[in-house]
Amino acid sequence: MSGIPTTGPGPGPGDDPSQESLWRPLRLLQERMDAEIERVYAERQIEGLKPSFVRELLRLHARGPMTITALAESVGRTHSALSQKVAAMRAAGWVETVTGEDARSKQVALTDKARGAIGRLAAEWRATEAALAELEAEVPYPLSRVVVDIERALERKSFHDRIVEQLATDPAWE
Template sequence: MADDTQQDLLDSSHWGPVWGLLHAADRDIAALYDEAGVTGLRTRFVGPLIKLGRHGPMTIQELATAVEVTHSAMSQTAAAMRAAGFVDSADSADGRTRRIRLSERGRELLPLLQAEWRATEATVRELEAETPYPLSRAVEDINAALARRSFKQRLADNLARALDGDLR
């Protein structure tokens, strides 16, 4: 078997299996909605829709903070949710900020969305209980390593090595 240190890094995707795992789970969740006859629903909508259902109308920034994404990402998601008919504009006391709320369609789907979220969380916990080293623990350990030295700094250091020809 070839030594991994001899492999050109352009021929690898070390975290590819992690992305594959997450995308496969996402596809399975989306399939549940398709089987239920829900059209236009993307899995990335579910968290924000649940937050709106639990907390009422929110600004894009409030929603972005609540689901831990950037304002820009939430702005795009909100526009897509509006186009799909899951949210609409809400009255705002402050004319400088725009709030969104669940539309009638979003409110109708909320029980299914909440049930799926709970089922997904239970499934993930069940899977982790079957593994000797849970993915959530791996993420905690990686975050601890990144607290000592950021991904950005590591990347910059390795980019300099690659540009110098020291990284293959």
């Protein structure tokens, strides 16, 4: 017992709704594919690189040093999420923070390590996209199409509204 009082019906012992997850297989699939990409890096002895770093590294190579805010906007991420990623990339030696145009601003820039690997990272990106296209051609309903269809459905009714409607029917939410 946690000692936290409950008001109304709630889950009982052994009742764990987290055992059900429609999209857990998708997350696990992506993790498995990312592990395969990491295996490609290991075979080429590219150490400390995560597949999730590559988009930002390629963007910095293409556009030059940027503030975290500008980099986050360019890849469609929040400042907070990208700040954490930049810290991880800096710890792994892929980026560094340099003084910006004025002494008060900081920009994220590629390190020599990143500049030396950028051609291979671009090649891996292209190969990964080609492999994904090949996979999608093998299945009757490609994931990229699923994403577009889900986005359209969410334009009709937001995910927030769908959750709120479901919660309205659950007495434990009250």
